[in-house]
Amino acid sequence: METIYSILGTILPLEAYQYSFMKNAFLAILLLTPLLGLLGTMAVNHQMAFFSDALGHSALTGIGLGIILGLRNDLVAMLIFGVIWAILICLIKQSGSASTDTVISVFSSTSVAAGLLILARGGKFAKYSSLLIGDILAVTPQDLLWLLIALVVTVILWALLYNSLLLTSVDSFLARSRGIRTRLVECIFVVMVAVAVMLSIRWVGVMLINALLILPAAAGRNLARSARQHAVWSVLLALLCGLIGLTLSYYLDTSAGASIVLVSALCYAISLAVRAIRK
Amino acid sequence: MPLHHCELCHIDLDKITVRRGGQTLLQDVSMHIHCGQLTVLIGQNGAGKTTLIKALLDQIPHSGTIRHVDGRGLDIPHLRTGYVPQVLQFDREMPLTVRDFMAAALSKRPVWTGVNKKTRALVDEALASVDAAGLADRALGRCSGGELQRVLLALAMNPAPDLLVLDEPVSGFDSNGLEMFLDTLLELKHTHHMAILLVSHDLRFVREYADHVVLLDKSVLAQGTAREVFASPEFSAVFGFSGKEEEAD
Numbered sequence: 001m002e003t004i005y006s007i008l009g010t011i012l013p014l015e016a017y018q019y020s021f022m023k024n025a026f027l028a029i030l031l032l033t034p035l036l037g038l039l040g041t042m043a044v045n046h047q048m049a050f051f052s053d054a055l056g057h058s059a060l061t062g063i064g065l066g067i068i069l070g071l072r073n074d075l076v077a078m079l080i081f082g083v084i085w086a087i088l089i090c091l092i093k094q095s096g097s098a099s100t101d102t103v104i105s106v107f108s109s110t111s112v113a114a115g116l117l118i119l120a121r122g123g124k125f126a127k128y129s130s131l132l133i134g135d136i137l138a139v140t141p142q143d144l145l146w147l148l149i150a151l152v153v154t155v156i157l158w159a160l161l162y163n164s165l166l167l168t169s170v171d172s173f174l175a176r177s178r179g180i181r182t183r184l185v186e187c188i189f190v191v192m193v194a195v196a197v198m199l200s201i202r203w204v205g206v207m208l209i210n211a212l213l214i215l216p217a218a219a220g221r222n223l224a225r226s227a228r229q230h231a232v233w234s235v236l237l238a239l240l241c242g243l244i245g246l247t248l249s250y251y252l253d254t255s256a257g258a259s260i261v262l263v264s265a266l267c268y269a270i271s272l273a274v275r276a277i278r279k
Numbered sequence: 280m281p282l283h284h285c286e287l288c289h290i291d292l293d294k295i296t297v298r299r300g301g302q303t304l305l306q307d308v309s310m311h312i313h314c315g316q317l318t319v320l321i322g323q324n325g326a327g328k329t330t331l332i333k334a335l336l337d338q339i340p341h342s343g344t345i346r347h348v349d350g351r352g353l354d355i356p357h358l359r360t361g362y363v364p365q366v367l368q369f370d371r372e373m374p375l376t377v378r379d380f381m382a383a384a385l386s387k388r389p390v391w392t393g394v395n396k397k398t399r400a401l402v403d404e405a406l407a408s409v410d411a412a413g414l415a416d417r418a419l420g421r422c423s424g425g426e427l428q429r430v431l432l433a434l435a436m437n438p439a440p441d442l443l444v445l446d447e448p449v450s451g452f453d454s455n456g457l458e459m460f461l462d463t464l465l466e467l468k469h470t471h472h473m474a475i476l477l478v479s480h481d482l483r484f485v486r487e488y489a490d491h492v493v494l495l496d497k498s499v500l501a502q503g504t505a506r507e508v509f510a511s512p513e514f515s516a517v518f519g520f521s522g523k524e525e526e527a528d
Contacts, residue, residue: 041391158389159392162389163390166383167383167384169369169373170367170369170375171364171368177360221372224374225374225376225418226376227374227383228379228392228393230374230375
């Protein structure tokens with residue numbers, strides 16, 4: 001870790017990055033944004049923005065249930081609950097029994113209400129309010145390790161699943177006729193998003209996590225003409241906005257998560273303009 | 280290259296029945312789809328044409344058997360099907376080129392990492408074989424209905440299928456484009472000697488191109504050459520006019 005810190009200290013000659021909490025936050029952004037940027041491309045293509053939003057909200061319930069069940073580790077509780085929640089939404093969506101956005105809305109509001117009910121017992125919600133806006137400056141080297149593992153696993157799974165997911169997003173019946181197990185592929189993807197969201201939520205917050213997943217991918221979509229360009233733009237923009245937002249937040253003394261999201265929103269606006277000019 | 284070069288090999292559908300939610304969508308459908316022939320499925324909306332295709336592609340539960348047999352009636356294991364859907368209902372703003380789309384189906388390398396030379400060549404060749412060579416770098420969402428049909432045909436032809444299934448391809452075209460598409464299809468039929476099953480509403484087309492016609496309404500009402508089926512009383516009952524009269528026009 002010391003070596004990485006000293007390298008960072010050299011390549012980032014800004015006052016902000018003399019502190020180790022800022023160096024940790026920098027590394028977290030370096031791991032987290034490409035992860036979300038990559039997954040975001042498919043979340044946007046699958047029109048799942050609303051879905052990932054609901055997933056973020058379910059983190060509240062996850063932590064709440066963790067407390068009731070006496071789990072010490074918040075992250076484990078969130079992960080287990082998030083994955084179960086994701087698979088449930090996925091199955092209901094695939095059964096086609098109700099319109100997808102209605103299903104997701106039901107899930108989302110239920111999980112928020114259940115989470116609040118548990119966490120706000122006896123007026124103690126203040127203890128958990130950091131969960132809503134996140135605190136990237138609190139990242140520890142151990143958390144970074146988790147993010148690194150998640151990034152590596154995601155990239156490997158992404159390489160294996162991507163083509164199948166792409167065909168499924170174009171036409172699921174056509175994909176099935178070519179031997180792709182579309183339901184399985186979709187569920188694995190949804191679980192991957194759930195894991196990525198749960199791993200990031202303490203740093204970015206329930207309110208903002210979805211923006212990090214969707215904004216860079218949506219902006220990338222405006223600029224890209226091919227699948228490869230989409231991935232490259234999305235990851236690049238996610239990284240750039242993440243690092244710029246983090247740095248700005250230090251100097252402006254603002255919330256890091258909110259700053260990153262606002263920079264991303266600006267990027268999205270620019271991408272829209274670029275697209276309009278090209279047309 | 281054709282896999283089974285034989286005049287008489289065929290796909291044998293025997294008593295295909297599909298029930299869903301207490302309703303019978305198909306009842307005891309039995310028919311042959313011969314290699315080297317264009318078999319056309321006709322019938323009104325709701326007659327079960329798309330259901331039959333789904334059963335044939337093994338996408339919905341059904342009873343009855345589907346066998347792929349050679350000229351002596353012996354089973355050929357594994358039936359390779361190629362499928363051309365009626366329309367692609369996709370998000371046309373998706374950043375995706377025709378090449379990306381085809382490479383995703385034809386190669387294992389994830390297309391966000393790029394498309395290698397071999398796959399590139401394969402895609403170019405596949406598109407050229409359906410007279411769509413110029414489309415590779417076009418965005419999939421910018422293709423016209425007819426162009427999309429060609430791309431989908433190129434994809435369905437790779438790897439070369441024993442049975443090619445097209446669901447109402449006639450709808451995406453203007454008449455000029457349609458004729459060119461059908462010429463491509465007939466050429467493929469001859470060069471690859473494959474069985475082709477096509478769903479169509481266009482009776483004029485059916486009379487001109489079909490080798491074998493199957494009139495479907497939950498079960499097979501009539502089958503034979505276009506002339507035979509159009510002259511049948513079942514045909515008049517379904518379409519409200521006699522095929523004989525139309526021919527006299």
